[in-house]
Amino acid sequence: MNLSTTFHRYEKQLPSTENCFVCVWMWRACRRRDYRERAVCARKTTLSGGKAGTKASDYGVGIAIRNHLLDCTESPVCISERLVTVRFMTESGPITVVSAYAPTLKAESHVKEAFYQSLGECLEGISKSDKLVLLGDFNARIGRSNENWPDCMGKHGIGNINDNGQRLLELCATHQLCVTNTYFKNKPAHKVSWKHPRSGHWHQLDLIITRRRDLRNTLNFRAYHSAICDTDHALVIAKTRLTSKRFHASKTKNKRQAILNIPRRPDEAQLTRFHEFIEKHLSDSHLKGIIDLETLWNKIKVTLLVAAKRVFGKKAKEKTDWYSEFEELLQPLVEAKRKAHINLVANGNDHTKSAFKMAKANLQRTARQCANQYWIDLCTSIQHCHDIGDIRGMHQGIKRAMGPVARKRATIKDTDGSPISDKSLQLDRWARHYNNLYFEEVNISPEAARTIPHFPTLESLDTPPTFAEFLRALQALKTGKSTGSDNIPAELIKLPAATNPLYVLLLRCWEMGTVPQEMRDANIVTLYKGKGDRGVCDNYRGISLLSVVGKAFARVILSRLHILADRVYPESQCGFRANRSTTDMIFTLRQLQEKCREQRKPLFMAFVDLNKAFDTVSRNGLYEVLNKVGCPPKMLALIKSFHDNMRGCVVFDGDVSAAFDVNRGVRQGCVLAPTLFGIFFSALLSAAFDGSEEGVHLHTRHDGKLFNINLLKAKRNRLDLLVRELLFADDAAIVANKNIKILIS
Known part of the structure; x- marks a missing residue:
């Protein structure tokens, strides 16, 4: 289909073709400036490509695919503003579809040659075993005579051949292609697709081309003038004998869980029905008889989900436009x-x-x-x-x-830089990337562990949490966030009827010193960092989707973990601390610069960026640090339970990879992670700078006579403050008046 519209308007023409029973549409002149993918409606997804740059292309090609075919579709490849390819899997083998928009007859010769050269290279790059369908507005008249081109066209052409038609037939002869338009005896009106504005004559410009050996799969061809798409070209349709086939290489299919329609303020009738269902199936008498922790968790999880679906239902899909x-x-x-x-x-x-x-x-x-x-x-x-x-x-x-988010897609590259087009192999590449990142354990040196100061154990932190503590943890959870593998949102566990069974589960976990496996595991989704090659896995950030119930339990531990953190946090640590922010560090740094200039002293600063800081924490080292700062045994066992035997799965394009072990680092997305890292980092800095006096020394007095310079020379009533590092979580700045290289080493 050839359009003369711009930007998003061409997508509004798709509803006009609903009655044509077409599975794949090819669009020309859609005027895109780069490659985009977006969902148009509940039935179709469009893929469009154009010239890269800031201005919209005058040409551009696009593809619209019915959503049920996305499972058998590989990532499309946008070759240029005039060419885009997409590969499908069928029962009879793979098929590659090429959408093309050729220059007009009046275009300059070098433009035509560049297009046909690019098209020829594209055809050569397609596997010979693939079936090929080339659809395009070629702006070419190939005529009705097939005597000179018996292998490229049939006996039912129309009109006379022109220069563009000669170029196209030469390309077909080179690659053993044939024009399907000319092999079916239709009415003249069903052969032509474009009417000349001056002469009023109809011509056949929109062609569907396939390999000679695959011609038998084309059952019919005709032009439909009844499809109204606000264009001067008729809709051209070819009926083919093909059956789609899904990719089965992925290990597990991630069925998208339905989103529960839980309102912010449920009405009394809904709350009553939900409370009655929970009381009937999750009363104290039901829960006390379950001894196994995993069985208890599954019972609570399934009951909460069933009750929520019955009472609140599933959220309906919103209208997109x-x-x-x-x-x-x-x-x-x-x-x-x-x-x-x-x-x-x-x-x-x-x-x-x-x-x-x-x-x-x-x-x-x-x-x-x-x-x-x-x-x-x-x-x-x-x-x-x-x-x-x-x-x-x-x-x-x-x-x-x-409107819908336009996804910019890129072919993922292997470790050797070669592109991977198969979706299952791309999923395996992501799994290998994160497995290599998290599999190998990291340990700290015994010398560093021995220098960490030892604090008395706070046994009071091991007392079971109260119901009020649990309610505060629930209220602190943010709503509207993605769920983990259990599909339980924060809106559900905040309902009054759900709190009592979950509190019983929390007490059982606290008593046993462990949590269910589903609260440890993570689904990892990839997010482009916004810089670097999109095909390189290192340029993506892994986002871990964790169980929301596990987050609530971890938040109960967090309130007690802050007491331990205050023991080891230096004054310079402002990350994830109450009443602290980056503003404090910026103010401190500016004051250091100002005072050093006043005193005419040098100031050296080294800004340290720790690569994958949260992912490279030694877990054994972390447990040893927690033990030394006074973490009691039950609380330490729960923290270990959240991390040990943790497994991760990569979610990519609706598929889920095989699970792999996560043996190092704190849990990304967990509320405990920043505080645990802060304790670990502070202990290591204390061990690293043990006995060192390098840094910036500030002299002050505490007797009110600060502005008497002579009194500052006396050591009595004088305070000597050492500023050595400025910290915000894993971001650090090391400052010193001299010997900063020795300090860093």
Whole structure:
């Protein structure tokens, strides 16, 4: 299909082709400036490509695929603003589809040569075992005579050949291709797709080409003039004998869990029904008889999910744009316009022309009203959220206004730099990347461990948590966050009826010194850092999705862990501490610069960036540090339980990799991670700088006579403060008046 529209407007034409029963659409002249992937509606996803740069391309090609085919589709490859390829798996083998948009007849010769050279290189790069379908607006007339090209065209062509047609047939002869348009005896009106604006003659410019050996798979071809897509080209459709086949190489399929429709403020009737269901299945008498911890957790988890689905139901999919919002109103008008257009083509008179204009005007008028009403309602909602301070609702409205997120995709590269196109191999590459990162254990030197100061054990921290502590931990959880593998959101466990069974589980975990396996494991999703090659795995950040119930239990431990952290945190540590921020460190650094300039003393600063700091923490070293700072045995056992025997899975494009062991580092995304790292880092810094007096020494007095310079020379009532490091979690700045190289080493 050839369009003369710009940007997102071409996607609105897809509903007009719903009745054509087409699985794959090819679009030309969609005017994209780079490669994008986005979901248009619940049935189709579009892939579009154009010239890279800041301005939109005058050309551009696009593909629309029905969503049920995405499982058998490899990552598309955008070769240029005129060429894009996509590979499908079928029961009879892989098939590569190429969408092309050739230069016009009046284009300069070097432009045509560059296009056909690029197209030839693209065809040569396709495996000979793949079936090939080349669809495009070639702006070429190949004529009706097949005597000179018996292997490239049939006997049912139309018109006369021109220069572009000669170039195309030469390409077909070189690569053993044939034009399917010419092999089916159709009416002349069903062969042509474009009408010359001046002469009024119809021509065959939009062609579907395949390998000669695969011609038998093409069952029919024709042009449909009844499909109205606001273009001067007719819709060209080829019917082929192909059956899609899913990729089965992935280990596990990650079925997208339904999102529970739990409102922020459930009504009394819903709360009553939920409470009655929980009381019936999770009363104290039911829970006391379960001894095994995993069985108890599974019982609570399944019951909570079943109750939530019955009472609150699943969240309905939101309308993505204004057309989807008013589809029921607009679809009859679209159908009326289509029928009027068919009557106009069949009987071209003043009456049918007037009827078509009226149907078109009715559709345009209603569409404008619907779009205007949609944007007014959306803007009103965004403004209301802003006025009441609902930042989340405001950003959701802005996100809805911006439309579906356009995903920029890149082919993942192997360790040797070679691209990987197969989705299952890409998943294995991600699994190997994170397995190499987390598998090898890290240990600290025994000398460093011996220099860590020893504090008395705080046995009071081992007392079982109270119900009030657990409620405070639940209230501190943020809502609207992604769930772990258990699919239990924070909105569910905050309901009053759910707190008692979970508190019973917490006490059981505290007594046994362990947590269920599902609270340890993590689903790892990848997020591009925004810099570097998109094909390199190191340029992505792994985000761990953890169990929300496990986060609540960890937050109970966190309130007690802060007491231990205050024992070892230096004054310079401002990361994840109450009433501290980067502002304090910036102020301190500026004061050091100012005072050193006043005193005419040198100031050396070394900014240290720890590579993958949270992922490289030695767990055995961390446990030893916690033991030395006074962590009691039960609390230490729970912290160990969250980390030991932890397993991770990579979630990529809906598939889940095989599980692998995570043997080092603190848990990414866990509320304990920053504080545990801070304790570990502070202890190591204390051991590293043990006995060192290098840094910046500040002299002050505590008797109120600070501004008497002569008194500062006396050591009585004078304080000597040493500033050596400025810390914010894993970010550090080392300062000194001299010998900074010795200090760092």
